[in-house]
Amino acid sequence: MISEAKSKACIASRLAVAPMMDWTDRHCRYFHRLLSREALLYTEMVTAPALVRGGALHLLDHAPEENPVALQLGGSDPAELAQAARLGAAAGYDEINLNCGCPSDRVQSGTFGAVLMTKAPLVAECVAAMRDAVEVEVTVKCRIGVDDQDPEQVLPEFLSRISAAGCGRVTIHARKAWLQGLSPKENRDVPPLDYNLVMRMKAMFPHLHISVNGGIASLEEAKAFLEAGLDGVMIGRAAYHSPADILTRADPEIFGTGTATDPVRVARAMLPYIEGHLAAGGRLHQVTRHMLGLFAGRPGARAWRRVLSEGATRPGAGPDLVEQALERITTATPGQPVAG
Incomplete structure (x- = not known):
């Protein structure tokens, strides 16, 4: 049984600030929470080995005032991810998210992040192990595919497998990740966006709570995706570089509560x-x-x-x-x- 934290995080995921390495630390999240009481916030990616083998529990530090907040984990070992998820849930996080989208070289060498788009059965095992380990919701953030994969074939299979493993909520970065030939920075801009594919996935998997991520730069764009039928929108760089534009009006305009913040x-x-x-x-x-x-x-x-x-x-x-x-x-x- 999923605890009350599921409903809090799920409702909050109508608008989320993306996990961003070196940016969405605890100070950033505290600041963003003052701008919006409702939006879902994410940690930077924390690797399961760092928590389980390295004992780096300080990486879980956060203030209760940040909630609802999700812990994003990186890893590919089901047992290790399950233990890391337990640590995250014990630390008070409202959601545990598995990173299947980061394209950095360091992530590839550790067999996690976007490379997991090529290992859907393993991702399903990881999701199942994490779900068995914690009561809070386990979610996935992914790309539409990597390298020469055909997203029209790969993404439906990926979603089908993680759904069968118990994942009910997924955030899709609407770009491929090119693990060969593009830098992590280029992977945020160069591969073309395919929002229509994400919309088709919502139609194909109506039971899944699907959020879109990638290239969204305004609250108006976010509202358009929600009105088109998606369940949530995740915004990254725009929410960081122009936080007032995205977050001060989020509560009244996205969640229908409160007033704009000053x-x-x-x-x-x-x-x-x-x-x-x-x-x-x-x-x-x-x-x-x-x-x-x-x-x-x-x-x-x-x-x-x-x-x-x-x-x-x-x-x-x-x-x-x-x-x-x-x-x-x-x-x-x-x-x-x-x-x-």
């Missing part, structure tokens, strides 16, 4: 968190690097970024720097040229 108030609401982080020995830039795009497109945005970028790494930098940067926004008058 970025200035969110910036000030981060100050107690920053103080706590500094008191624990952290550095200011570890938090503020995630806040640089908060005012993208607004007057004063360039000055906000400059103040934080130049000052946050200096010894002794503290919350007063954020207040100084905020002055560049609050004193910018309507009618000034937009600083992007």
Whole structure:
């Protein structure tokens, strides 16, 4: 039996911020949660070997205020993934997600990530083992295929197998991953998007909760996919670089609850968190690097970024720097040229 966490994560997955290496750490997630109370947040990918063999349990650290939040795991050993899933569930995550989409060389050498698109039976074994190990929902994030695979054939078989293994929710990055010939960065842009294929998969597997990911840059695009019949939308880089554009209106416009959040108030609401982080020995830039795009497109945005970028790494930098940067926004008058 799946616990209440399933319903929380499933409802929240109507709009999710994608797991992004080096970006969606706990500081980023705390910040994003202040922008939206409802959207589903994801960790960076954490490898099962790091948790199970390496004992790196600090990688599971997160604040209760971040929830609903999903732990994304990388791995290909069913028993090891099951143990890692147990650790994640015990740490309080609302969902455990298996990465079958990352194209990096390091991921390929470890036989996980996008290379698993070529090993659908193994993915099904992993899903089944994880499902048996935890009560929270186990989900999958995948590509439409890799290299010379025909997505029209590969993706339906992949979805059929993971569905039979007990996965009821999947996020599909609507691009192939080219494991040979393209860098991880190029794999985020070069392979063409095929949103229509994702829509056909929803029609073919109506019982599956299917979210689309890849190239979605606005809340309006997200709403269009939901209106077209998909169950959820996952946004990555746009939500990171222009978080206010995506997340401040998400609660009323995507979830039908609450009101839009004010970025200035969110910036000030981060100050107690920053103080706590500094008191624990952290550095200011570890938090503020995630806040640089908060005012993208607004007057004063360039000055906000400059103040934080130049000052946050200096010894002794503290919350007063954020207040100084905020002055560049609050004193910018309507009618000034937009600083992007």
